[in-house]
Structure formats: C-alpha cells, structure tokens
Amino acid sequence: MKKIVLMVVAMLSMTMTYAENENNNATLNADAYNMNINMRKLAVTLGLNGDQMEAVEDIHNNFCNEMKLAAAANSDERAALVDNAVRKDIRYMHYVLDRKQYRTYLMLLNVTLQNRGLK
Structure with a gap:
C-alpha cells in the first residue's frame, strides 16, 4: 500500500x-511578443512633432496588435506573421518619419527584436 x-x-x-x-x-x-513602449520617450528620442506623434502612436498600436496575433498563432505561422508585422510597421513609419528619425527608429526596432529573440 x-x-x-x-x-x-x-x-x-x-x-x-x-x-x-x-x-x-x-x-x-x-x-x-509584447511590444508596448513608452510613447513619450520614443517621441523625445526621435524628435517627433505633434502630428508625427499621433501617426506613430497609431502605427505602433497596429503593430502591437499584429504581434499579439503572432504570439497566439501556431509556431509554424509565427515567424511569417512577425516578419509581416515588422515589414508593415517599417513601411508605414517610412511615410511618417524623416530620414534621420527613420534610421533611429530602425535601429531601436532592430535592437528590440534582437533582445527579445524574435530576429
């Protein structure tokens, strides 16, 4: 027993x-996959004006939603969803930011993705 x-x-x-x-x-x-950031610090780092800040915030919220969908997806589809979300994000940011701001944003995004093991 x-x-x-x-x-x-x-x-x-x-x-x-x-x-x-x-x-x-x-x-x-x-x-x-949680991409929430402090928008005020991003605005200061990039030197955004009011209109740019609103546009960047909208684009980033869309990016966060797409990354949440990627986190919930199957592991087979996850990498493709992350790549698609990143491509959309940088394409939209390219329209809103000037050349210097865009280069800084790309550097920050790349470092963030590498630190989180997504790239």
Whole structure:
C-alpha cells in the first residue's frame, strides 16, 4: 500500500512540475511578443512633432496588435506573421518619419527584436 501511495504522489508531483514549466514557457513567449513602449520617450528620442506623434502612436498600436496575433498563432505561422508585422510597421513609419528619425527608429526596432529573440 505504501508503494502505491508513494507512486501516486511521485506521479502527481511530476505532472505538476511539467504543467508549471508549460505555463512558464507560455508566459515567456507572450512577453517576448509584447511590444508596448513608452510613447513619450520614443517621441523625445526621435524628435517627433505633434502630428508625427499621433501617426506613430497609431502605427505602433497596429503593430502591437499584429504581434499579439503572432504570439497566439501556431509556431509554424509565427515567424511569417512577425516578419509581416515588422515589414508593415517599417513601411508605414517610412511615410511618417524623416530620414534621420527613420534610421533611429530602425535601429531601436532592430535592437528590440534582437533582445527579445524574435530576429
């Protein structure tokens, strides 16, 4: 009887450990795709005027939504969705920002994606 009880306890503890690791991996994965940033700091860094700030905020919100969709997608589709979201983001930003601002934005976006392991 002791062996059965010990075996059940061991199986439950292994199952709980496995489930905890799955939840941690899902949380880390979702955090990597969370692209929320401080818009005021971005505006100061890029030197945006009022109209540019509104446009950049709208474009960035769209980018965040697309990245959330990528995080929820299957792993097979995820890389394509991230690439598509990034391409749209930089294409739209190119219309709004001047040359110097655009280069700075590309540098910031590239570093962010590399730090989060998405590139």
